[in-house]
Amino acid sequence: MRKRKKLATWLAENSKMSADIIELKSAVARSNNEVNKLKEDMNNQAKYVASLEEEVARVSKKVKTTKEELEDLQVSFDELEQYTRKNSLELHCSPENIDLPMDEMVCKVAEAIGIELECDDVEIAHRPGPTGLIEGKESNQ
Helix, strand or coil: CHHHHHHHHHHHHHHHHHHHHHHHHHHHHHHHHHHHHHHHHHHHHHHHHHHHHHHHHHHHHHHHHHHHHHHHHHHHHHHHHCCCCCCCCCCCCCCCCCCCCHHHHHHHHHHHCCCCCCHHHCCCCCCCCCCCEECCEECCC
């Protein structure tokens, strides 16, 4: 009878262990599913981060290009601004046959009309476009 009791105890324990093993296998399967989901999420996040890095690189390149364009425009603006300063003077009908630098000619004209002007005060002087042309057409003057 003792042998039967022992056998019954072993069978009960074996049955409990079998149930525990089945429960462990189920828990491992659930864990594996969760791990696989986490791996998939990580892959998706990695792809998303890579796309963001590409976007940052693209935007950074565009910002750099825009900064370069802005610098070029600022230089162009500064160059154009020299002609719009409030101390600018336009002198028309200057004789072309006189071989005299424009800054000296400006000083001579100023002297002729009674204005004190030193040639060093003239920052820039140049002859305007071709004489006799108005808005791209020949003048009848």
